[in-house]
Amino acid sequence: MLRVAIPYGVLSAAQMRTLAYIARRYDRDYGHFTTRQNIQFNWIRLEDTPDILDILADAEMHAIQTSGNCIRNVTSDQFAGAARDEVLDPRVHAEILRQWSTLHPEFTFLPRKFKIAISGSAQDRVAARFHDIGLLARPGDNGRAVFEVYVGGGLGRTPIVGVKLRDDLPEEDLIAYLEAVLRVYNAYGRRDNIYKARIKILVQALGLDAFRDQVNAEFVAMDRSRYRLAPKVVEAIRARFASPVFEDAAAAATQLAGQVKADPAFAAWVGTNTHPHQRDGYCSVTISCKPAGGIPGDVTSAQMDLLADVAEQYSFGELRITHLQNVVLGHVRQDRLFALWQVLAANGLGTANVGMITDIIACPGLDYCALANARSIPIAQKLSQRFSNATLQHEIGALRLNISGCINACGHHHAGHIGILGVDKRGEEAFQITLGGSAGEDASIGQIIGSAMSEDETVDAIARIVDTYLVRRKPGEHFIETCRRLGAAPFKDVAYATA
C-alpha cells in the first residue's frame, strides 16, 4: 500500500490527474480516499515505488509522514475559504503546521502517530475533539487568530473525547505551544505498549491539570522568541490562499431556483450535496464517492480524470478530499450546478446522499488489511443498497453510519450515530452495533448495544433501528437527537428482536 499526502485535503486538477495516472499505470485502475484526506493505492508493487515517487515529485507531491510514529497529514475543513459560517480560513494555519511538522528534527520518532486537525468555523467539520490535537481558530484582537486547543482525543481501542487545554492561544505562540505539547509527549508518552502510546493515554494517566502543568512548564522555559509566528510569515502564507476572482453571480440563485423546481432529482442532490458559500450566487459542492452498493471512498482513474476536468471547468481548478471520503469543489456558480450535476450523474458521481445514511465511512477491512477481524466493504455495500431508495433516505435525514473492521477503528465507528465494529466470533466474522456517537461540537462516543451478529443479521438489525427512529422521533428531530432522548434501550430491543 502506498499512501500519498494531500495536505489538508487540497489539491489541484493537475495533481488529481497525476493520481489518476498512477492508479491506471501502477495499480488496479482505482484509488481510495482516506479519512485523513489522503489517497492510498492498495496494489502497488514495491519495485515500482521509486518511479511513482518521482512522478509524484514532479507534481509537487510525496508520501512523507503518511505512516509512522510522526505528525501525520494535518486535516482541515473541506469548505475552508468558502463556507458561509467560517470565521477564519483554517488553511493558512494548516499550511503553517504542515511546514512546521514536515521532517521535524525532534518529533519524527514519537511514541506513536500524531494527528492534528484545524477548523475555522463554529460548526466542527474536522472532528477536532477526536484528534491528538484539535484546533478551533477564531479571529482575535488586531486581526490575528486565536486558538482553542483540544488535546488527547482519539478513537482506536480506547476512544476518548479530547479535552480543552487552552481557550485563548494567541497566533504568535501557536508553534511554541505545539512544540511544548509534543515535547512533553515525546519525553513521557509510553513506549512499552503500542496500544497505550498515544497522547490520550498520557493525558489520562497524568490527568488534565498535571498534563497542562507540564506543558506550561515547558512553554515557560523555552525561548519563545525563537518560535514566534511573526505576522509577516502568516501574511506571506495567507497570500497563497487568496480568494479566487469571483464573477458577479447575483442572478445565479434565481436560475438555480427554477431548475430545482423543474427537476426533483436535481433538487434532492442540491439539497444534500451543496453547502452555503460566502459569496452570493456561489456554493460548495460535495461529490459523493459513495454510490448505491459501492465501496466508500473508492474512485476509478477515469473518475479522477473527470474530477480534474470538472474542477477546471467549475471551480478554479482546485479540489478537496474530505475526511468523510468524498470530494469537494469549493466554489461553484449556482447557475452552473445543473450542468455539473448532469456530468457527475453520467459518470457515477451524482449520488445525492451527503450526510445521509449511505454516506458511509468504512475502513478497507479484511479485504485489504492484515489487522482486520472482518470485512467492512461487503456490509457497507449491503447497507448502501438497502437504503439506496432516495425517498427513504430523505425521510431518514441526517444520519452518520461508520464501519470499522476491527477495534483499531479506522472507520471511526465510535463517532458514528450508528457504528459497526467487525469482530471475530469463534472464527466467524461478526459485527457489533454502537449507537450515539458524534464527531461534532457535541462529540460523544457510541456505546455498544449488545452482542455481535452476522453480516445479514446486522443489516436487518440496523433497518429495524432506523424504523424505530422513524416511528418514535418528534417532528424535526434527527436520529442522534432521538437516540439521546430515548437512550439505547428501545433500539436495542428491536435490534435483537428476531421475528
Place this chain on the structure above:
Amino acid sequence: MPLLENGQIVADGWTLVQDDQVLPDGDILVPLSRLSEGLGRNGKGRLGVVLTPDARVEVLKEALPRLDLVCLTFPIFRDGRAFTQARSLREHLHFAGAVRVTGHFLPDQYEFLLRCGVSQLVIPEQSDLTVWQKAHERITVAYQPSVLNEKPEGFGFRRFLSP
C-alpha cells in the same frame, strides 16, 4: 566503535566506566548513578555522563558547568526521546559541551540529530561514511527553527541547511 564528529571519524579518548569499576584517571564517562562520585573524583581528566532515555536532563542542571560530555542512548531507532533530551540540553540548559549519541540509530536520522544539537555519534564498525554524508546532504531545506539557528530564507519558515 567509530566516533563521527563534524563528518569525520575522530579518535575517542573517553573511557566508559562500568557500574562496579573504580573510577580511573583521564576523560571518563560515568552512568548517572555515579555522577556525584565522578564530580568528587580527585584524578585528572574531564567528566561526562551517560543518560538513559527515561532520565530528565534537568537533573544535570547543577553539574552541567563541570561536564564536558553528555551521552544519550537509543535503545532502538524508533525511541526518539534522545532528540528531546538533546534539544533540552542545548535550548533550556544552554549546554555548550559535546552531546553524543550511542545505541541504535540510522543514517536517515543524522540530520535530525544534528539539528537537535547532537555533535558526536558512535556508529557501527565498518560504517560507510558516504552513506552518512549523503544523508546529511540529501535535504537542503528545513521548515522549523533548530538549535543550529539556521537563518530563515525565503517563503514562510523556510531556511537552508548548511552542507
